[in-house]
Amino acid sequence: MADHALEFERISVTFRAREGGGQRYTAVADTTLHVRAGEFVSVVGPTGCGKSTLLNIAAGLLEPSSGEVKVFGQPLRGINRRAGYMFQSEALMPWRSAIDNVMVGLQYRGVADAQARREAQAWLERVGLGGFEDRYPHHLSGGMRKRTALAQVLALDPDIILMDEPFSALDIQTRQLMENEVLALWAARKKAVLFITHDLDEAIAMSDRVVVLSAGPGTRPIGEFEIDLPRPRDVAEVRSDPRFVQLHSQIWAVLRDEVLKGYAQQLNKPVLGAVEGAA
Template identity: 55%
Template sequence: MRAEKSPPAIELRRVTKRFTTDSGAPYTALRDLDLTVDEGEFCAVVGPTGCGKSTTLTLVSGLERPSAGSVAVHGRPVDGITPGVGFMFQTDAILPWKSVVDNVSAGPRFRGVPKKEALESARDWIRRVGLAGFEDRFPHQLSGGMRKRVALAQNLINEPRVILMDEPFSALDVQTRAKMSDELLALWDLTRPAVVFVTHDLEEAIALADTVVVLTAGPAATIKARFRVDLPRPRVVQEIRFDPRFLDIYHQIWDALRTEVDIAYSQSTRLDDDRRAS
């Protein structure tokens, strides 16, 4: 007897999302977007500014509802905050009045895990992200890279089956960003959750992902193309960029992305000209 195939980790079908602007005019961020992310898949989403990359994440998380279409996580329709989903924002969400260990243990304690067990698990994850010895420090005593490690531990301690990441390393310097990317891949490999990673950096997308999705320029953005990244794992981010196959994939994706970047730039300059004229 044939085993029934399990549903994908994330599935968006013909999703449209409209907003009302400050002026009261409607704005369509996404239109008829179809996106599937399988269990254990690392999917990077790239596209020009304003194409709805972050909006896609908020729809999966349940922070926003689609205007049309459907969103499902592990086969269940998203009708509120989605359980089993971690969300790492561009600006870290660690609490400034709590120590590192209290920040990392907050999730399990909120879910009812006894304090002693939650603190033990937090210390283990703090060690895994390379912050052993910093358990009692407060966020203002940490560097930007250390704060990102705390944010990673905050998410991973809850053992999410899906992780949404909205340009989480964009504020870091180049060297720290590469180091954080390597640490992310090593930690992701422990449990292999499905990941949707939004970035403006095409090299970062290819170095991390199994799949790179290109969105069209907004408004009414949708998926233009999807590319499989067939580079071997495990990967070292700084080294994989020298692989000839990396360059081949980069050129393929850039050919699809470049037109959308040009369209978005043309739209933004036209808007600037219109504002000056008025």
């Protein structure tokens, strides 16, 4: 197995507007980013800076304008078959029960229905949903739907897990429970994870490394921080660790001005200067 599960090598992404004379917009510029096998990497940056664009490239849903993506040392061509993608909004089918939703990816891969059901049931139990397999999404709480979506991804046993702000819509207590569940499952299987979040606390609490992106256009990495907090971690308790506070201060010092730039661009106003405090 290659040392790196996922490699972005000098990736740029330029979009052309359909209106306004086909004006070009460079969302991501000259970005190099590596995720090692078994490593949990979080990416933080201002709103609209292109974080989700990187995930779509990693999944093979979007082809970069220039540069190369490698998966375990091999150039990515088309859909990344070694990755599972957990979206910000649940990709559950409302007409299918929880177990049927978890089964669907296995069925698409040609797994026999009986085996797919057994594996889906095992994963639902692993994420704490034993006994809820026959419930439909509208009968599940927000946290339960997230658990179902997580089981749906993990049932495929991907070597790389791509997560796009998967817990942002949850209340803080449910969110922390889900974060701890993900960490426990990750520790057991040690898959490579590329995790997108707006929450710097979440990024530090969960990750081996945090990458900071600049404000757009032309987003690029401007800082990388090794998170040397001991594992296993409880995402609530680790926030009181003095090293956590120190890391937060260091990363926020890099991220703060980019957040202000992104905010000013959205308002079409000049940046007035830095402010203290968390994002």
